[in-house]
Amino acid sequence: MADRRLLLASRNSKKLVELTRVLAAAGIDGIEIVGLDDVPAYPEAPETGATFEANAIGKARDGAAATGLPCVADDSGLEVDALNGMPGVLSARWSGRHGDDVGNTALLLAQLADVPDARRGARFVSTCALVDPAADGTPVVVRGEWPGRILRAPRGEGGFGYDPVFVPTGADRTAAELAPAEKDAASHRGRALRYLIPTLAALGRPAER
Numbered sequence: 001m002a003d004r005r006l007l008l009a010s011r012n013s014k015k016l017v018e019l020t021r022v023l024a025a026a027g028i029d030g031i032e033i034v035g036l037d038d039v040p041a042y043p044e045a046p047e048t049g050a051t052f053e054a055n056a057i058g059k060a061r062d063g064a065a066a067t068g069l070p071c072v073a074d075d076s077g078l079e080v081d082a083l084n085g086m087p088g089v090l091s092a093r094w095s096g097r098h099g100d101d102v103g104n105t106a107l108l109l110a111q112l113a114d115v116p117d118a119r120r121g122a123r124f125v126s127t128c129a130l131v132d133p134a135a136d137g138t139p140v141v142v143r144g145e146w147p148g149r150i151l152r153a154p155r156g157e158g159g160f161g162y163d164p165v166f167v168p169t170g171a172d173r174t175a176a177e178l179a180p181a182e183k184d185a186a187s188h189r190g191r192a193l194r195y196l197i198p199t200l201a202a203l204g205r206p207a208e209r
C-alpha cells in the first residue's frame, strides 16, 4: 500500500528542516512527509491568534482542509520574563518585518540592555497541532518548552531566529552553537513533536476493523 502523506504546513525553511528531521528520526513507517511546496497553493490565513495554540490549530486546519491530507503545524516563539512573556506570538515579526531574524534579535537585545543577568530568563515555546481530515477533524495539540536565558550579544551560526542569543538552562553554549541533533533532543519543538509520535504512528497504519 502506498505511504500515507503528511503535510507539514510551515513557510519557514529552517523550521521545516527541524520538523522533518525530528519526525524522520522517530522512524515512523508508512508516512511520507511533504511540505507546502509539494501541494497546490491555498490561501493561508494571517496568524493573528492570541495564543500559540490558536495559531497552530488554524494553520493545521487550513492545510488539512485545502489538501485533504493530515497536517501538522507549529506555532512557536520566545517568551522573555523581563518583557512579561513577549515577544510570544509576535516573535516572527517583533521588529516589524516578518522573518527578519537579525532585526528581531537586535531589537530584543536593545530592549534588554538594562536588564541585569539575574533577570534575563526566557523560554522557547512550541505548540504543534495535528489535524487529520480522515478522522473527525478534532485537532491533537501538544506543547513543548525550552527554558534558558538571553545573552547580551549573539553567538553561533546554527539554528535560526533567536537561537544565537539563547542559552538553554544547564548549558554554556547558545542554541545556535548546538549540533542539529543536540538542538532536537532538547528543544521546545523536539519535545512537542515527540508527544505527537504515537498519534502519527497510528496514521500510518491501516484502520483497524
Ligand SMILES: O=P(O)(O)OP(=O)(O)OP(=O)(O)OC[C@H]1O[C@@H](n2cnc3c(O)ncnc32)[C@H](O)[C@@H]1O
Binding pocket: 009, 010, 011, 012, 015, 047, 074, 075, 076, 077, 078, 091, 092, 099, 104, 124, 159, 160, 161, 162, 163, 175, 187, 189
Ligand atoms: O508560521 P510558519 O510558516 O511555520 O513560520 P514562522 O517563522 O512564521 O513561525 P511562527 O509563526 O511559529 O513564529 C515563530 C518565530 O519564533 C522564533 N522561534 C521559534 N522557534 C525558534 C527556535 O527554535 N529558535 C529560534 N527562534 C525560534 C522565530 O523568530 C520564529 O520566526
Ligand SMILES: [Mg+2]
Binding pocket: 047, 092
Ligand atoms: Mg508564522
